[in-house]
Each structure stands twice: as structure tokens, then as C-alpha cells.
Amino acid sequence: MKPTTLEIEFLGTGTSTGVPMLRCHCPVCMSSDERDKRLRTSAIVRYQGARILIDCGPDFRTQMLRASDDNLDAVLLTHIHYDHVAGLDDLRAYCFERPFPLYARVDVLRNLHARIPYCFASDPYPGVAQFEEHVIGDEPFLVEGVRVEPIPVMHYKLPIIGFKIGPLAYITDAKNIADDVIERLQGVPLLVINALRIEPHLSHMCLSETLDVVRRIKPDKTYLVHMSDRIGLHAESHKILPDGVELAWDGLIAKV
């Protein structure tokens, strides 16, 4: 029997700089609370026997050494920014038997060919990461038999995607989400969504914008990701969050 519970392990919950941020000595960056130490945003979703990595940033190696289980079947990419793809080279450890399945929009794949051409060479150098490419369009697709629905969102001017997998909706780096997309996500049991900080930002939703989206989607439970130091201390976050909404933290495993 394939397990019907979905499990998400948060590998990283920080914004592009990570927290602590280099050269910042604010109370959050100086905090000794492990939940205030945020590697770049990424997660493993385990569902119906599949182990799916979402994004593969510069902290990927460290994250997998810490993960509760280091098996992976495929990687899904939300967008091309460095904090979401810089660890792809380290997937070479998963390419011994076959090229590793990689799912991304065509613009992301094209960009990766330019950035890490050696991973897509027809006669690759021995041992480099090799990928089995899958283009994500607008339609749902299967990863190891698991249905994945792309969720289009805008990251300022850049169209990017989140994913709906069973009872989970996972959105990172969104600034704007269209009404029909919010409509489609109504009542999803578990929502993972970005909230950068308290003050507004050009390309990422701030906390009040995110909470607005949460109020409209009405999930049972929400975890926030892609946070900067300016989201505040984890230990005090309950004071600014409504019931059912929590800051995620690195290493958290949530089940639904």
C-alpha cells in the first residue's frame, strides 16, 4: 500500500541571502534560536511513494546531509533565480544510475542550458550531473505516478510556478496571484507560501499581503517560507500571526 499521508520536510525557509545574513548583526541574525537560522527555501515532498524535491538552491548539499531521509526521485523548479537552482550540480550524487528527472518551465530549462551546459552535453565529462528534462506547461503532469498541478504566479515581472500536490499547495517568491488561481486553491488543506518581511517589497509578498491571500484561500494550515531577518524572531511570531498560520523553520516535517 502506498502511503496516503503527504509529508513535507522543509530543507530551507530563508530568502535569497539566507538568515543570518552576511554582515548583518540584527537580533534575528544574532539569535541563538535554531528556528531563526534559515537556509535558502527548498523542500522535499513525500507522497504516494514519491520523494520530490522542490527547488535546489546553494544550500542543497548541507540540507541533504541534515535531511531525515536523503532519497529523491525528481526535482521540480519554481524559477531560475540563483537561490532556487544553484545546487543542481550537487545532484550528481543522484545521477549514478540514470539522468535525474528535472521538471521546469521551458524558459528555466533554456536558461539552465546556458548556465550549466556541461550537465546537458551529449558527451558529458564522467561524473557530472545529468538530467532527464521534462517541460512544465499549464497542464497537470505526473511525477513517479503522482499528479502535480502547476500554479502560475507572478514574481514581480517574472512568471513563475508553484505546485499543487494532493492536499498541498506550495508557492514561493510570489508577488501577485491572479484571482482565478486563488479561486482554484480554495480550501486546500495545507498551504506553504512566501512572506518576505513585514514591510512591502518589490518582488515578494510582505506579511500583510500573504495573510490577505491566506484569508482568501482559507487553508486548514499555512506555513510561511522565503523569509528574511526582517520577519522578526520566530519565538515572537505568534504575536503577529492569526490562528492556523505559522512561520516554517528548517527541519520542520509537516504531515497532512
Ligand SMILES: [Zn+2]
Ligand atoms: Zn527566491
Ligand SMILES: [Zn+2]
Ligand atoms: Zn526569486
